[in-house]
Amino acid sequence: MKTYISAWPEKAPLPDFPRSLCILGATGSIGTSALRVVFKHPKLFKIASLAGGSNAKRLAEICAMFKPPHVGVLNNKVRKEFLSLLPSGYEPEVLVGPEGYAQLAAMDDVDFVLSSIVGAAGFIPTLAAAKAGKMIGLANKESLVLGGHLIREACQASGAIILPVDSEHNALFQGLAGNHAEDLKRLILTASGGPFRGKDLNFLKTVTRDQALAHPNWDMGAKISIDSSTLMNKGLEIIEACHLYGLPMEQVDVVVHPQSIIHSLVEYVDGSQLAHLGNPDMQVPIAHCLCFPKRVEVDVPQLNLATVGKLTFEEPDQTAFPCLRLAREAYNAGPSHANVLNAVNEVAVGAFLKEQISYLDIPAIIERALTNHTAVAVTTPEAVLELDKAARKEAEATL
Numbered sequence: 107m108k109t110y111i112s113a114w115p116e117k118a119p120l121p122d123f124p125r126s127l128c129i130l131g132a133t134g135s136i137g138t139s140a141l142r143v144v145f146k147h148p149k150l151f152k153i154a155s156l157a158g159g160s161n162a163k164r165l166a167e168i169c170a171m172f173k174p175p176h177v178g179v180l181n182n183k184v185r186k187e188f189l190s191l192l193p194s195g196y197e198p199e200v201l202v203g204p205e206g207y208a209q210l211a212a213m214d215d216v217d218f219v220l221s222s223i224v225g226a227a228g229f230i231p232t233l234a235a236a237k238a239g240k241m242i243g244l245a246n247k248e249s250l251v252l253g254g255h256l257i258r259e260a261c262q263a264s265g266a267i268i269l270p271v272d273s274e275h276n277a278l279f280q281g282l283a284g285n286h287a288e289d290l291k292r293l294i295l296t297a298s299g300g301p302f303r304g305k306d307l308n309f310l311k312t313v314t315r316d317q318a319l320a321h322p323n324w325d326m327g328a329k330i331s332i333d334s335s336t337l338m339n340k341g342l343e344i345i346e347a348c349h350l351y352g353l354p355m356e357q358v359d360v361v362v363h364p365q366s367i368i369h370s371l372v373e374y375v376d377g378s379q380l381a382h383l384g385n386p387d388m389q390v391p392i393a394h395c396l397c398f399p400k401r402v403e404v405d406v407p408q409l410n411l412a413t414v415g416k417l418t419f420e421e422p423d424q425t426a427f428p429c430l431r432l433a434r435e436a437y438n439a440g441p442s443h444a445n446v447l448n449a450v451n452e453v454a455v456g457a458f459l460k461e462q463i464s465y466l467d468i469p470a471i472i473e474r475a476l477t478n479h480t481a482v483a484v485t486t487p488e489a490v491l492e493l494d495k496a497a498r499k500e501a502e503a504t505l
Contacts, residue, residue, distance in 0.1 A: 109287075109352045111254070112236075112261035112268040115398060116283060120267070121217035121241055125396070126154040128210050130178070130231050131222035133158040133165050135327050136245045136271065139388045140220055140396065141168060147402050155210040157223070157231075160184050166191035174198060176213065178206045208234035218396065221246045222271070224329050225452050226494050229253055233487060236260035236268075243395035245271035247346040251448045253490045254349030255441060269395040270350060274343055274370040276391035277382030278351070281372030293351065294371040294379070295343055296363040297422060298322060300335040303364060307426055313465035315458065322364075332455045336468055337422060341433025345444055348437060355434055362420045367409070385409050428469045432476060442482045442493055449497035450475040457505050475501055 112118075127144070131137045137156075144151045157178030158165035169177055170193050177198045179185045185200050192198075201209055204227060211219045211231045219235040220243040221228055228246030233253065235242050237260045244250075249257060261268060270276050274295045282290070301320050302310060318335045319328060333339035340360055347358045366386040371379045384390050389404040424431050429451075436447035454468040463471070475497065484490050 111250075111258045111350050111352070112242075112266055115267050115269055118265070118267050120398070123150050123400075124152050125150065125241075126152045126215055126217045127220065127396070128155040128157075128176075128213065128216040128218070128235075129153070129220045129222070130157045130207055130211065130228065131159075131220075131224065131245070132156040132168060133161045134222055134224060135330075136222035136388060136392065137220070140222070140243075140392050141172070143389055143393045143396055143402075143404060144172075146405065147397070150397060150400075150402070154213065154216045157207050157210055158184075159223075162187040163191060169198065170196065176201065176210055178202070178210050204230050207231040211235035211240065212238035217241060218243065220271070220392075220396070221249065224248075224327060226252055226448060229490065230487065233257055233260060236266040237264055239264035239266045241267045241269070243269050243271045243392070245392075247272060247342045248448050250346045250349040251342055251444050252494065253441075253445075253484070253487065254345075256485075256487060256490070258349065268350070269398055270346075271388075271391050271395050272343060272346070273386070273388065273391050275346060275350060276394055277369035278347065278372055280382050280394070281370070281380040282351070285372075285374065289374045289376075290357075291373045291375050292357045292359055293347055293353065294373060295340060295347065295358065295360045296366070296368050296370050297337065297340045297360055298334070298366045299362040299364050299420075299422070300337065302335055302426075303362065304423075305426065307466070310426060310466055311464065315461055318458070318465060328459055329452070329455055332458060332468075333451070336429045336465075337427040338429035338433065338451055338468075338472075340422070341430045342448070344430075344433055345437045355437055360422055360430065362422050363417065365414060365417055367411075367414055367417055383409060383411075428473065432469060432472055436476055439476070440481045441484045443476060443479055445484060445490060445493050446475055446479045446497045447472060449494045450501040453498050453501040453505075462505060471501060471504065474504070 153172040153174045155176035159180045211234045218241045221232045222245035229249045232249040371381045387406040436443040454471045457463045
């Protein structure tokens with residue numbers, strides 16, 4: 107491990123409890139799980155702000171419960187609907203769009219920012235939180251795929267602290283704690299294999315939207331579920347690991363583990379591997395980050411290995427699921443290729459969810475875009491966003 111992306115949390119000054127929270131993506135699966143942790147441990151937290159996207163009804167329901175003074179929504183249409191659903195006497199400040207999310211993340215009264223907006227939309231708010239020196243629970247891997255180098259620079263300048271929320275990266279973080287960076291050999295990300303593990307290309311030609319959304323172990327949003335089925339989610343996690351831990355691609359591996367009990371492993375030079383085990387429920391890594399360094403009870407069944415019975419492992423099939431290879435190639439080609447990878451994947455997944463393209467078109471569209479892309483400099487947030495927009499536009503034109 108070269109250097110962690112931010113100050114190492116175990117050695118950094120941390121905000122006291124109760125912690126003032128900004129939850130970006132409050133209506134999604136991560137935000138919902140986070141609010142369950144907050145509800146169970148109300149003395150540990152204050153809700154300073156909540157941000158949602160277009161689900162005005164759900165956002166109004168949770169805001170009526172927690173009454174944050176600041177709220178973020180996607181656009182003015184959602185703002186109008188949201189305000190109409192609030193109970194009498196509750197009048198929060200409502201900020202709009204990416205700029206509004208970034209303002210929420212940087213507010214003075216916020217100690218901890220949970221970044222769980224899905225996709226590239228999470229990059230600017232995450233960067234804003236890093237520049238403001240916040241403690242960040244990072245559940246938006248796309249932020250690092252697009253601009254991990256910029257977030258690293260911001261953390262080093264401001265003293266911001268990042269804790270990884272993704273179950274795999276949270277497992278790696280815990281496996282690295284208390285050990286020396288020079289003793290690390292490699293990181294091993296586990297993958298469930300998704301709903302199509304073991305299926306061949308002939309089967310994948312027939313995959314429907316509903317089949318791809320049916321993840322065997324995890325309850326996730328639509329975009330992440332499709333990414334999990336194509337193994338792009340794991341490809342993005344490989345890139346995330348490289349940015350988080352300052353490692354070359356060669357030190358990050360993937361193994362398929364269908365039971366999703368071992369969430370990742372850290373291997374050291376003596377041959378030992380430290381694994382993090384737990385039932386597949388995002389409340390566990392979320393609570394670990396929100397309460398760090400405390401550990402608290404969560405509403406997750408106790409793991410019983412005798413009941414689980416067996417844990418199995420296999421190599422990922424990169425012929426049937428080429429997105430793993432594409433992610434590695436994009437990262438090694440440079441930051442702008444990783445940006446294109448993410449942008450085009452979001453476009454392709456969106457088109458598949460709308461049933462405009464077939465399942466196997468997703469990796470084909472991504473590979474074509476990467477092949478046609480000529481590397482460009484992405485040294486500023488503006489350059490990152492400009493390339494993201496251009497890559498999406500070009501991909502949409504080829505559907």
